[in-house]
Amino acid sequence: MLEVDKLRAGYGAINILWDLSLTIREGQTTVIVGPNGAGKTTLLRAIMGLIKASRGDIRLNGRTTANRATWDIVHDGVIMIPEGRLVFRDMTVEDNLMMGAFPRHCRKGAKQNLAQVYDLFPRLAERRHQAAGSLSGGEAQMVAMGRGLMEEPKVVLIDEPSLGLAPVVVDEIFRIIARLKREGRTIVLVEQNTHRALAVADHVYLMRSGQVALSEPASAVNLDRLHDLYFAAEAAGA
Amino acid sequence: MSELVLQSLYAGLLAGGYYALIALGLTLIFGTMKVINLAHGEMVLLAAYIAYTAESVYGINPVLAIPLAVAAVVLTSVMVYGLVSRIRQDRELNSLILTFGIGIVLTNFVLMVWSADIRSTNVPWFNEPVVIGEAFYSTSAQVLFFLAGLGLTAALWWWLGRSWYGRALRAVASNRNAAMLMGVNPRTTEVISFVIAGLLAGIAGVALYTVAVIHPDLGHNLTIKAFVITVLAGLGSIPGVLVGAMLIGVAEYMTITLASSALQELTGMVMFLLVLFIRPSGLFGSRGRVG
Ligand SMILES: Nc1ncnc2c1ncn2[C@@H]1O[C@H](COP(=O)(O)OP(=O)(O)OP(=O)(O)O)[C@@H](O)[C@H]1O
Ligand SMILES: [Mg+2]
Numbered sequence: 001m002l003e004v005d006k007l008r009a010g011y012g013a014i015n016i017l018w019d020l021s022l023t024i025r026e027g028q029t030t031v032i033v034g035p036n037g038a039g040k041t042t043l044l045r046a047i048m049g050l051i052k053a054s055r056g057d058i059r060l061n062g063r064t065t066a067n068r069a070t071w072d073i074v075h076d077g078v079i080m081i082p083e084g085r086l087v088f089r090d091m092t093v094e095d096n097l098m099m100g101a102f103p104r105h106c107r108k109g110a111k112q113n114l115a116q117v118y119d120l121f122p123r124l125a126e127r128r129h130q131a132a133g134s135l136s137g138g139e140a141q142m143v144a145m146g147r148g149l150m151e152e153p154k155v156v157l158i159d160e161p162s163l164g165l166a167p168v169v170v171d172e173i174f175r176i177i178a179r180l181k182r183e184g185r186t187i188v189l190v191e192q193n194t195h196r197a198l199a200v201a202d203h204v205y206l207m208r209s210g211q212v213a214l215s216e217p218a219s220a221v222n223l224d225r226l227h228d229l230y231f232a233a234e235a236a237g238a
Numbered sequence: 239m240s241e242l243v244l245q246s247l248y249a250g251l252l253a254g255g256y257y258a259l260i261a262l263g264l265t266l267i268f269g270t271m272k273v274i275n276l277a278h279g280e281m282v283l284l285a286a287y288i289a290y291t292a293e294s295v296y297g298i299n300p301v302l303a304i305p306l307a308v309a310a311v312v313l314t315s316v317m318v319y320g321l322v323s324r325i326r327q328d329r330e331l332n333s334l335i336l337t338f339g340i341g342i343v344l345t346n347f348v349l350m351v352w353s354a355d356i357r358s359t360n361v362p363w364f365n366e367p368v369v370i371g372e373a374f375y376s377t378s379a380q381v382l383f384f385l386a387g388l389g390l391t392a393a394l395w396w397w398l399g400r401s402w403y404g405r406a407l408r409a410v411a412s413n414r415n416a417a418m419l420m421g422v423n424p425r426t427t428e429v430i431s432f433v434i435a436g437l438l439a440g441i442a443g444v445a446l447y448t449v450a451v452i453h454p455d456l457g458h459n460l461t462i463k464a465f466v467i468t469v470l471a472g473l474g475s476i477p478g479v480l481v482g483a484m485l486i487g488v489a490e491y492m493t494i495t496l497a498s499s500a501l502q503e504l505t506g507m508v509m510f511l512l513v514l515f516i517r518p519s520g521l522f523g524s525r526g527r528v529g
Contacts, residue, residue: 050415074421087414089383091405099409102402103421115302 001186002047002059002078002155003028003128016042016106018210019056024155026238029177029187031218035230041083044157047188048080049073050139073104076153083163084140087147089133091097093124096132096143100150109152117146120176137164143174155186162193174200175233194226206230241373246491252493254484256380259442260460261467261479262394263315263435269474270411270431272330273322276337278439279460280344285311285443286452291358298361300325300444303380314344319429331519341457349454351418358451391439394475395476397434405517407431433450456474459503459524463489472520481521485509497511 002024010016016039023140024030035038045051047058049070058065088096097117099109118125121142123174127135132143145161160175162170170193177200180187191197198204204221206229214229263478264278275281280316287499292303320339325332359365364379398404407427414424437528446452467486486506493505513520 047417052416069423070423071423072420074419080419082416086413086416088409088416091408095405095408098416099405099420099422102406102409107402147420200282220335 002188003041004056004146005059006056007043007046007053007058009042009051009053009208011042015054016210017046020207020211022205022212022215023185024188025203026186027184028187028202029200030200030203030205031065032188032190032205033192033194033197033226033230034205037200038207039210040207041159042210044080044082044159044188044190047073047157048078050155052221054072072092074151075105077152078157079148079153079155080157081144081148081159081161083159084135084137084142084144087132087135088145090131092129092144093135094128097124097146097150100147103151106150106152108181110150112149116137117149120149126200135198138166138169141165142169145176149176149180153185155188156180157175157188157190159190160192161189162196170190170196188196194223239493242356243492243496245374246489246495248370249376249380250488250491252376252384252485255384256442256445257463257467257483257487258391258480258512259383259445260386261392261464261471261483262476263384263438263442264464265436265468265471265474265479266394266398266431266436268468269346270324271428273333274465275318275462276334276335277314277318277344277437277457278406278435278464279462280341280348280457281311281314281436281439282443282446282460283348283452283454283457284314284344285440286447287357287443289354289444289447290352290359290452293359293361294357296366299361300364304441306446308437309514310434311440311443312436315432315439319432322336323428341461345454345457348457350452354454356451356453357447359448361448364448369512370503377449378446379448383449386441387446387483391480392477394434394438398476400409403427403430409415414525435444437479463506466506469510470513470520470521475520475522478520478522 004020004022006019006021007017008015008019030053032040046053046216049065049068053066060078088099097108097114101113114171123139124142124146132140135143141164162229174196177187177189181200198218198221201218204216205212205219206226254462260282264275267273268342269277288310289300289303292298292306293300308331318337321336322333326466362375366378368376369379375385406417406422408423409420410422410427417424467482470485472483486509489505489509493501
């Protein structure tokens with residue numbers, strides 16, 4: 001459904017992704033792990049069209065996204081839940097969440113989805129009129145998550161959703177991801193918490209210095225070996 | 239004496255409604271794009287002259303000329319955006335120079351088409367007195383455009399706060415990339431904000447023509463007035479614009495009553511400086527907020 005083909009991309013003169021290829025299958029949950037700076041966020045940005053490929057291609061249902069704008073990709077049902085730092089800081093929590101329903105096809109269900117998000121994160125309901133910039137890191141993360149749910153995605157790219165969250169909230173986040181999976185949505189999950197991520201994964205990629213270092217079905221993954229590779233990567237990167 | 243003070247208080251508040259009309263477009267663009275449109279006053283003036291032509295040449299009531307004036311100014315506004323959006327670097331600074339230049343072009347255009355004479359409306363209705371409580375004197379035009387100012391401020395506030403595109407516009411101002419991830423095309427929202435700014439400037443121009451007298455080099459005075467009100471309001475605050483505009487209005491009329499009409503334009507500048515010294519974020523300001 002989503003193919004990344006020998007992708008080379010980066011920021012200006014700095015190249016980050018080096019001929020990276022991977023395949024995301026419809027309805028599956030693909031987990032991407034890797035050390036800090038491996039280029040995981042950069043890959044998600046490239047898929048969303050926020051940065052352009054200098055070489056290689058990204059195809060959605062066989063069609064290249066090279067000349068498509070981010071907002072068009074979003075309207076096609078591919079969305080990204082970025083880290084909490086990317087909330088709209090000077091807008092209220094509720095306005096942030098409502099922005100998730102901006103794509104036309106999401107507007108009808110906005111009211112209902114909003115109530116559902118408040119159900120999932122009662123903290124956000126308490127702070128609905130507060131500026132998102134004044135939230136704690138964990139709360140901002142919840143806003144980013146809730147905002148993404150408002151977008152009713154077909155394919156959802158989630159960037160480290162558990163970062164900085166208390167264990168109970170992490171449980172909640174993974175329950176939500178499991179639910180999205182049951183609903184048949186395609187999920188790409190970037191996550192440092194390999195143990196938790198593996199529990200929902202169908203396929204696992206390990207990224208290292210802008211390349212794929214390991215690609216395995218989740219059932220074949222050996223956590224010890226993954227961790228070895230992971231830390232080898234960190235040692236090599238250091 | 240106290241009657242005179244009360245009367246100037248009343249007149250100042252009324253003037254505030256139409257000053258707000260003049261300022262809203264500038265505030266909107268500045269609050270959402272950090273672009274100060276220095277041609278804003280000239281755009282208001284253009285609308286005023288279109289109303290004048292409609293009245294003097296075609297015998298159309300200036301109020302009925304609003305759609306035409308608005309159409310012309312909206313078109314101008316979108317062209318200004320077309321140029322501003324082409325700026326690749328340091329948009330905040332370079333747009334100043336660009337819009338300053340556009341202002342000069344517009345002033346000369348007005349001079350060329352309408353000559354340097356002073357104009358004002360000859361439709362008697364606008365100058366008919368409206369007396370409230372037998373103590374407060376004003377004209378129909380003043381009351382009409384005071385109400386228009388109130389209504390349009392409220393409408394703009396609602397639009398920015400509650401509508402899909404108003405919210406999207408604030409989102410683009412807050413975090414462009416994140417807004418794109420919500421399916422927003424930033425250029426669309428920015429064009430819309432220039433269209434709305436043009437619409438407001440168009441109505442403000444017709445108000446100006448019926449309430450006051452116009453001449454071709456009024457443009458930069460209007461820009462300055464709009465800018466002072468924007469800063470007074472707290473950059474980007476829409477309700478602040480109304481309050482700021484009324485404060486300026488009252489201060490001006492008080493100055494005229496208690497001192498001299500020669501000092502009228504100075505009043506706004508003094509208040510501007512006071513705000514910059516005492517409360518640089520403005521009356522309603524919190525940094526970077528719009529709405
Ligand atoms: N806007 C940017 N401009 C220049 N370089 C950047 C930019 N954003 C990220 N980088 C660089 O790109 C590299 C990869 O960053 P990226 O955010 O993709 O890593 P990551 O795998 O998501 O790491 P983490 O696990 O810490 O989130 C880093 O070396 C980073 O310094
Ligand atoms: Mg990252």
